[in-house]
Amino acid sequence: GSLILFTTIQRINLNQQIMPIQQQAAPKLRRKKKHTGAVNGPILTLLMMVIGILLLMGVGFLLEMTKQHSNRITTTAVSSSSSSLPHVSLLMNNKDGIPLLPIFAPIPNGKQRAAETLSGTPSMAGIVHILQTFLQKLRTSNLYLQQQGVKDDQQVLENFFRIAKQQLQPLENQYQGASIFPIRDDDSIFISLAAYRETLLSDTMEYAFSRAKHPEQLNVGAIVQNCFGTVREDGTIDSSGNPCKTGLEVVGKNTMGRDQTKISDAPPDPNGVADFCSKPQFRKYCESGQVRVLYVHASESLGPTMARYYASKLWNGETYFVQVDSHLQFAQDWDQKYIDELHATSNYPQSVLSSYPPGFSGHSSTATVRESPGARLCSCETRADDPNPIVRINTGVGYHGGEAKPTQIPFIAAGFFFARSEFLMDVPFDPYLPWCFMGEEIALSLRAWTSGWNIYAPRKNLISHQYRPGRLGLPKFWESVNQFWHKPSMNNLVQGKAIQRLKHMVGYPTASLQTIHAKGIDVILLDMEHYGVGKERTFQEYLEFANMQIDGRTQAIICSRIDWCNQGLKD
Numbered sequence: 001g002s003l004i005l006f007t008t009i010q011r012i013n014l015n016q017q018i019m020p021i022q023q024q025a026a027p028k029l030r031r032k033k034k035h036t037g038a039v040n041g042p043i044l045t046l047l048m049m050v051i052g053i054l055l056l057m058g059v060g061f062l063l064e065m066t067k068q069h070s071n072r073i074t075t076t077a078v079s080s081s082s083s084s085l086p087h088v089s090l091l092m093n094n095k096d097g098i099p100l101l102p103i104f105a106p107i108p109n110g111k112q113r114a115a116e117t118l119s120g121t122p123s124m125a126g127i128v129h130i131l132q133t134f135l136q137k138l139r140t141s142n143l144y145l146q147q148q149g150v151k152d153d154q155q156v157l158e159n160f161f162r163i164a165k166q167q168l169q170p171l172e173n174q175y176q177g178a179s180i181f182p183i184r185d186d187d188s189i190f191i192s193l194a195a196y197r198e199t200l201l202s203d204t205m206e207y208a209f210s211r212a213k214h215p216e217q218l219n220v221g222a223i224v225q226n227c228f229g230t231v232r233e234d235g236t237i238d239s240s241g242n243p244c245k246t247g248l249e250v251v252g253k254n255t256m257g258r259d260q261t262k263i264s265d266a267p268p269d270p271n272g273v274a275d276f277c278s279k280p281q282f283r284k285y286c287e288s289g290q291v292r293v294l295y296v297h298a299s300e301s302l303g304p305t306m307a308r309y310y311a312s313k314l315w316n317g318e319t320y321f322v323q324v325d326s327h328l329q330f331a332q333d334w335d336q337k338y339i340d341e342l343h344a345t346s347n348y349p350q351s352v353l354s355s356y357p358p359g360f361s362g363h364s365s366t367a368t369v370r371e372s373p374g375a376r377l378c379s380c381e382t383r384a385d386d387p388n389p390i391v392r393i394n395t396g397v398g399y400h401g402g403e404a405k406p407t408q409i410p411f412i413a414a415g416f417f418f419a420r421s422e423f424l425m426d427v428p429f430d431p432y433l434p435w436c437f438m439g440e441e442i443a444l445s446l447r448a449w450t451s452g453w454n455i456y457a458p459r460k461n462l463i464s465h466q467y468r469p470g471r472l473g474l475p476k477f478w479e480s481v482n483q484f485w486h487k488p489s490m491n492n493l494v495q496g497k498a499i500q501r502l503k504h505m506v507g508y509p510t511a512s513l514q515t516i517h518a519k520g521i522d523v524i525l526l527d528m529e530h531y532g533v534g535k536e537r538t539f540q541e542y543l544e545f546a547n548m549q550i551d552g553r554t555q556a557i558i559c560s561r562i563d564w565c566n567q568g569l570k571d
Contacts, residue, residue: 095289201272
């Protein structure tokens, strides 16, 4: 019996060592002090019988616990129900020492690599471990608040900033104003891909590599925010059945002829990274270190601004940085053509290419992107029907063809921009923008331009984008936020506070220091001096450049027609 018990304990200890990073360690077994007093024969016999029975019960219990732990490990290793790798083995990015699969696999020697990174000797493994730890700590803390029935958006907001300050601020402080890794001058390209429950992630990666002139120079940092299944309290995952939810789908018409909508149960989301890496022609890019990934539970998504912050941290010294959406198609030789276009700008190397690409419907990995005259981002507006209104950007008059050089525009689109990687030092991604959706583009434009970077529209469209009407019922991150907190308005409420950080930077009178202090949300201005307006040009100069004014009556930013942009007058 003692041998069986010892063996069982050893098995449990081994299982605990290989559990995913989220799992809590099982309670340690305590040894009881041995009783040394004398006992007579009958009592000793009875005592031995009781001990024997308890021992057998204990062994049975421990064996059952071991079985459950093993099942949890197997379940956690499942990438997705529709993936071509239903039960994946370990797949490593051998260059950076980070696992791509199974999902949520811990970083080998993660604590040590993180400590080295925070002391000035950075590694991609250390950075990923820091991000994983942040997500784990935030999840544990949010789960505690949820179980306590917390529905106060102020508490949720403050909890995020508390954890972000503990876990992310040390990394930011260590490399503030500097490049984490030396920038290579080899024409390598880093692609930032933030994906939320994305069905086209694998297709997008396939297009990028298969259409590139130099696929060996491409490197992808993917943030996979998926519903992988039901997340247990210990962080393991049950992917059986239909544990996920669709978005708000249009399922028919009512008697008044209006759309009827419904949210349905759904299987786990496909893992685009697993699907991409499973294909023989692309697996080499995964194993060679050209693909990096951070997994995030959809229920813990904090919106595109945070996902793009995570993605920026997966950059590893590449010459160029390109940020794109995760549902794109690419033209042939797109990589070299964008590099050449960037070099053609008058302000190179401090130049950014950006545009809203044309759309496509459906998806096919063999479709061809037709090169067409590029669009210019020459207008903006504020929509009163937005939950938390802030400036949106839009297109103006595009190129006609035959222009000698790319011309300037005042805005950057978050769904596509291309620049040298020095951009990450001058305009570092803000780690304190949770739940924000609108507002990232005007903030990015203002910060880049005032930091000395000119923004240009590429003369040709070399990508196309799947624009997605709401009636398709695709899941949105704010739905996950509301579902997690069991409060339909939670995302709008926390976003309404967090977005004041953006509004304060952009100059809204309603987000002044005094107003923010009066609302008791000073926490949102954490380290604002590092992620605000640049020092090469002034805020007022940008307003004049973009023909924007602050309306004292409405306390909003007014956008006016930008003739020089539409006519291509600035090179």
